[in-house]
Amino acid sequence: MREIRAWLRSHRASGYVVALGLTSIVTGAIAAIEQVADVANISMLYLLAVMASAIFFGNGPAILASVAAFLAFNFFFIEPEYTFKVANEDEWLALGLLLATGAVAGQLAAALRNRAREAGRREKEAIVMYDVVRLMGEPDLHRSLTAIAERLRAELDLAVVAVAAGTEGPVRAQADTGDSEAIALAHEAQRLPEMIMGGGQAPTAASRARPGRWIRIVPPSVSPGPQRVRHDRVRVVPVNLGDQRVGSIVLVRAVGSPQFGEAEDRLLSAVAHQLGLYLERLRLHREATEAEVLRRTDELKTALLNAVSHDLRTPLSSIIASADSLLQQDVSWTEEERRDFARAIEEEAERLNRLIGNLLNLSRIQAGTLVPEKGWYDLGALVDEVLGRLRPVTSNHRVVVDMPEDLPAISLDYVEIDEVLSNLVENAVKYSPSASEIVIRASREKCFVRVEVADRGPGIPPEALPRLFDPFYRVRKEGPTPKGTGLGLAVARGLVEAHGGRIWVENREGGGARFVFTLPLHEPEDHPMEAAMGQP
Amino acid sequence: MSLSNAARVLVIEDDAAIRRVLKTNLVRHGFQVRSADTGVEGLHEFRHWHPDVLLLDLGLPDMDGIDLIREIRSHTNTPIVVLSVRGGERDKVAALDLGADDYLTKPFGVNELLARIRVALRHAARPTCGSTAVFEAGDLKVNVERRSVEVAGQEVHLTPTEYDLLGAFIRNPDKVLTDRMLLREVWGPEYGSEAHYLHVYVARLRKKIEADPQRPQHLLTEPGVGYRFVSEEI
Numbered sequence: 156m157r158e159i160r161a162w163l164r165s166h167r168a169s170g171y172v173v174a175l176g177l178t179s180i181v182t183g184a185i186a187a188i189e190q191v192a193d194v195a196n197i198s199m200l201y202l203l204a205v206m207a208s209a210i211f212f213g214n215g216p217a218i219l220a221s222v223a224a225f226l227a228f229n230f231f232f233i234e235p236e237y238t239f240k241v242a243n244e245d246e247w248l249a250l251g252l253l254l255a256t257g258a259v260a261g262q263l264a265a266a267l268r269n270r271a272r273e274a275g276r277r278e279k280e281a282i283v284m285y286d287v288v289r290l291m292g293e294p295d296l297h298r299s300l301t302a303i304a305e306r307l308r309a310e311l312d313l314a315v316v317a318v319a320a321g322t323e324g325p326v327r328a329q330a331d332t333g334d335s336e337a338i339a340l341a342h343e344a345q346r347l348p349e350m351i352m353g354g355g356q357a358p359t360a361a362s363r364a365r366p367g368r369w370i371r372i373v374p375p376s377v378s379p380g381p382q383r384v385r386h387d388r389v390r391v392v393p394v395n396l397g398d399q400r401v402g403s404i405v406l407v408r409a410v411g412s413p414q415f416g417e418a419e420d421r422l423l424s425a426v427a428h429q430l431g432l433y434l435e436r437l438r439l440h441r442e443a444t445e446a447e448v449l450r451r452t453d454e455l456k457t458a459l460l461n462a463v464s465h466d467l468r469t470p471l472s473s474i475i476a477s478a479d480s481l482l483q484q485d486v487s488w489t490e491e492e493r494r495d496f497a498r499a500i501e502e503e504a505e506r507l508n509r510l511i512g513n514l515l516n517l518s519r520i521q522a523g524t525l526v527p528e529k530g531w532y533d534l535g536a537l538v539d540e541v542l543g544r545l546r547p548v549t550s551n552h553r554v555v556v557d558m559p560e561d562l563p564a565i566s567l568d569y570v571e572i573d574e575v576l577s578n579l580v581e582n583a584v585k586y587s588p589s590a591s592e593i594v595i596r597a598s599r600e601k602c603f604v605r606v607e608v609a610d611r612g613p614g615i616p617p618e619a620l621p622r623l624f625d626p627f628y629r630v631r632k633e634g635p636t637p638k639g640t641g642l643g644l645a646v647a648r649g650l651v652e653a654h655g656g657r658i659w660v661e662n663r664e665g666g667g668a669r670f671v672f673t674l675p676l677h678e679p680e681d682h683p684m685e686a687a688m689g690q691p
Numbered sequence: 692m693s694l695s696n697a698a699r700v701l702v703i704e705d706d707a708a709i710r711r712v713l714k715t716n717l718v719r720h721g722f723q724v725r726s727a728d729t730g731v732e733g734l735h736e737f738r739h740w741h742p743d744v745l746l747l748d749l750g751l752p753d754m755d756g757i758d759l760i761r762e763i764r765s766h767t768n769t770p771i772v773v774l775s776v777r778g779g780e781r782d783k784v785a786a787l788d789l790g791a792d793d794y795l796t797k798p799f800g801v802n803e804l805l806a807r808i809r810v811a812l813r814h815a816a817r818p819t820c821g822s823t824a825v826f827e828a829g830d831l832k833v834n835v836e837r838r839s840v841e842v843a844g845q846e847v848h849l850t851p852t853e854y855d856l857l858g859a860f861i862r863n864p865d866k867v868l869t870d871r872m873l874l875r876e877v878w879g880p881e882y883g884s885e886a887h888y889l890h891v892y893v894a895r896l897r898k899k900i901e902a903d904p905q906r907p908q909h910l911l912t913e914p915g916v917g918y919r920f921v922s923e924e925i
Contacts (some may be wrong), residue, residue, distance in 0.1 A: 178731040222696070465750065465776050468776040468797050468798060469706050469709065469776055469797065470708070471798045472706075472709050472776065472797035472799070473706070473708035473709045473712055473802065474798070475798040476709065476712040476713070476716070476798065476799070476800070476801060476804075477712050479800045479801040479802075480712060480715065480716050480801050483801060483802075486719055486720075488719070492715055492719075494709070495715065496712065499708050499711060499712055502708065503708050523751070619896070
């Protein structure tokens with residue numbers, strides 16, 4: 156269909172030929188009908204030829220068809236036949252009516268055809284615009300620009316469309332048909348545009364927008380030969396925001412394809428305008444994100460300072476006071492008292508060390524420099540070891556471990572997941588009453604392992620759920636708050652996410668909280684060898 | 692010191708380690724000690740045991756230490772020594788303004804702790820300093836009735852405001868006085884935020900009564916909180 160249309164477009168004369176052909180066919184048909192019956196006003200049959208010419212080829216061929224019909228009817232069917240003479244004066248009237256009716260009907264049909272074509276073009280334009288706007292929704296700028304370029308290229312039947320955003324170090328995206336010459340032209344045009352769309356008029360409340368016009372920029376010293384080829388085929392539409400150039404669209408036509416018409420210009424103008432708005436929106440969004448990041452960083456710093464001032468100094472106070480006590484000259488401490496002070500120093504120093512470890516981990520997580528050193532481990536053994544180490548802490552609780560037998564080895568950083576589990580178990584102990592049950596359960600899902608630590612404490616207030624894993628966040632509530640820095644869960648989340656897993660918390664039926672984290676079962680193809688070895 | 696008349700110290704502190712160290716030290720230095728790890732428990736202990744001095748950590752899990760001071764001050768004048776790790780001096784000032792007697796910033800040494808407790812107890816024992824006719828501290832001698840001041844035997848002339856300021860200090864020897872307390876005491880109840888007056892007058896007073904105003908022996912600055920008049924080596 157497209158070929159036929161192109162052929163018709165490139166052979167304007169063919170419309171007239173077809174108009175004449177149609178007239179001849181109708182003439183033949185009338186001659187055939189005349190043989191069998193005498194039909195009054197049979198000349199009206201010519202209107203078919205006129206209408207068809209008007210609808211398919213427009214105004215000119217329609218007029219030609221009317222005139223040809225007038226002459227043919229006169230020549231073949233009006234007495235005396237085979238002359239242009241008319242015997243009966245009344246026949247002139249009939250012929251005149253035929254000509255007039257043909258001309259008017261042709262005009263009407265042609266106008267209809269033009270309107271239909273215009274409507275079709277507008278619809279296409281609207282669809283393309285709509286598509287372009289939708290493609291701008293893509294979060295990744297480069298992908299979005301590429302999609303827009305491809306959409307324009309396909310729609311306008313071009314060899315290459317390149318979209319560049321930003322003036323300094325622009326982001327380039329390109330869609331092409333593999334025509335290397337056209338690609339080269341596009342790249343050159345981006346550097347040195349020659350035919351550039353300029354002017355144009357923004358819509359106002361009273362008047363519709365007018366697309367820009369093509370303006371030729373002649374670079375001072377370029378040989379005239381290839382230049383002609385280039386400016387014939389390559390066009391640049393600047394993307395402006397206000398008076399500022401924020402990008403450009405470069406278009407390269409395929410050899411032999413038609414020039415841009417008004418509809419294309421209009422479309423390109425509108426796309427360029429939308430693109431400008433889109434780039435501006437992205438810039439604002441980026442700025443807002445940066446501001447938000449800064450604000451969050453600031454908040455974190457403040458929280459960090461508070462934590463450092465309180466949580467680092469508390470153990471330090473005990474250490475200094477204990478050491479100071481031991482150094483008192485005027486007091487002779489009993490052996491037990493001395494040991495007590497020494498133990499306080501040791502324990503509090505340990506506490507400081509853990510806190511600093513958590514702070515360091517957190518800063519590594521926040522800086523994105525945390526890379527788990529993974530190996531293949533048995534999760535059951537890890538759980539056993541953590542529980543063994545935490546036995547002094549968990550001694551007042553009933554700890555239930557439920558690990559399936561067939562759990563495969565999992566790729567994880569032993570130290571980090573140990574820490575996650577320790578943090579969760581310590582939390583469960585801290586926040587649930589003595590003698591209550593703490594359940595540690597693992598289960599194998601389709602492509603990950605799920606580990607949960609469930610307690611029978613007070614659970615998590617709903618308003619705290621979304622922020623529970625934020626650094627330094629503490630649940631505010633009545634009654635004594637167990638000591639802690641508010642770092643444990645933030646660190647746990649960072650470590651689990653660095654493993655490609657997820658961590659969340661839910662309240663249990665019957666009271667208590669359930670902390671769940673997942674670890675992927677299979678490496679995302681980074682280490683196929685290790686993965687193969689890890690299979691039982 | 693026999694157990695019956697040993698001073699009673701109530702420690703309200705939520706950190707178990709520091710509580711234990713405090714207790715061991717205080718017991719060994721002849722105090723009777725009880726401790727509490729929450730404000731509610733501490734208040735209960737305070738009402739039933741009637742301690743002679745209260746050591747209070749401002750950062751309690753269940754209530755603000757400031758509120759606890761307000762509650763206690765509405766009934767008694769028992770000396771309160773505040774323990775605080777909070778970096779901001781605002782909490783200390785608020786605690787002192789509400790009637791806490793002194794503060795210790797964590798981490799602190801054992802000697803400092805003992806000295807502060809002794810000063811607090813002495814305060815509680817002394818009826819009112821204003822009644823003493825002559826106040827002496829080192830080479831400083833103040834005759835309250837005659838409003839005359841001598842430094843190392845030499846009479847020093849003070850303006851009325853300077854004398855009022857010195858008077859406020861010697862009525863509260865060894866006690867931290869916040870800027871607000873001093874302003875109200877000397878300039879009147881409508882003052883409270885004009886700290887610059889105070890700083891100017893303290894500087895003048897130091898020039899007149901200190902041997903070396905750059906290194907004052909009596910009028911010490913408590914950074915961010917106020918001033919302390921030191922009457923003896925503590």
